[in-house]
Amino acid sequence: MTARTGAARTEGTGAVNARTGEPRSALAAAWLRALEEVAPDAGRLARGRAYARDGGVDAVRVGPGRLVGFVHGSRPRPYRASLRLPELTPGEWDTFLGLAVADPAHTAALLDKELPPALAGEARAAGVRLLPEPGELRPGCSCPDPVRPCKHAAALAHEAAALLDADPFVLLLLRGRPEDELRGELTRRQRATGEAARPAMPTVPAEVARARGVRPPLPEPLPLPEAPAESRSYPSVPGGPSPDGLEFLASDAAVRAHAALVRGTPPLPSLSVWHDTIRLAATHPRLTGRRTLSPLFASFAKAAGRTPQELTRAAAAWRQGAEAGLAALEEAWDPPAGDFDRARGALAAAGRPRMTIWRNRLTDPTHTVQLRYGRDGRWYPYRSDPGEDDWWPEGPAADDPVGALES
Structure with missing residues (x-):
């Protein structure tokens, strides 16, 4: 795991993280307490805190058992500071993971990148050291100061506290396990626990069942769920699909299944990969960010070619009219005489400039507004920048051309 944190800010061992303005997490506070326990000089701690607060820590790298970063002080050349923490043994990891999956709330919190204090306490009671114990945190630095921790190692420790505030998996990586490995193991154990807890169904030999003249009544159907089931987290597999993409598709399937059960919503028609990708992009706000496209959106586009x-x-x-709206984008066709031919008269009566005709499309003289007549008998408005021939859907479709322009 690698992190560049030159812009990070931390202040003191107090209860507030200066980067976010929110209370510091118990995890970060315990980390700084461990630093204080090995520090013989409060003055060096204060200097290190100032270095971190002023952006003096850069290129922080985290790996199993070690955290390294470069600290800029009064000299032009930065010093290389480090902090070491013993890794957990395989037996300790097995105990910790067993405690995590024993409580569904603990598992959900970890998969949501949170480390519950209660889980840390249960682990400590079972002999598993997650938070630094007295004397475990071993600082180092390339500076000539013989005292450890020096101000540079103290600055790195404050920067690490900011990382722990944002992501407790930093601590778990320091203890020896990377995030993807832990998430995969948690998911595997969670699934195994659920299967073990599922009661065994009673069985009857096939020949006995066939010989019975009277069949027992079917059990009552289960009550309808109040909401779609939440998707589980999926592990990251080298060369496999994106875990975020899998979780998104599973959530979409759960929402559609719930709608079919509760409201009788018919199933989706058979869509191509491209058209189903369009449907997902059009109906799920999670795929787009504010004024940007999310990485998941871009990955869906790439997967569809x-x-x-x-x-x-x-x-x-698609948002204009589902498959009919998409057809208006992709297809030019020759509509029969009738409503389409009367459209220009209706537009002229509404005071609109006379529009030119090409197949099922009417374009205004400025070449910035266009109406497309769909095979469903509706009008789809489009716009383009002046001087360009780059048409984009604009607003909802309407049953008449004047309404489409005014929507």
């Missing part, structure tokens, strides 16, 4: 811009345009068309 398209660019994020192509997926963005197609998703906007």
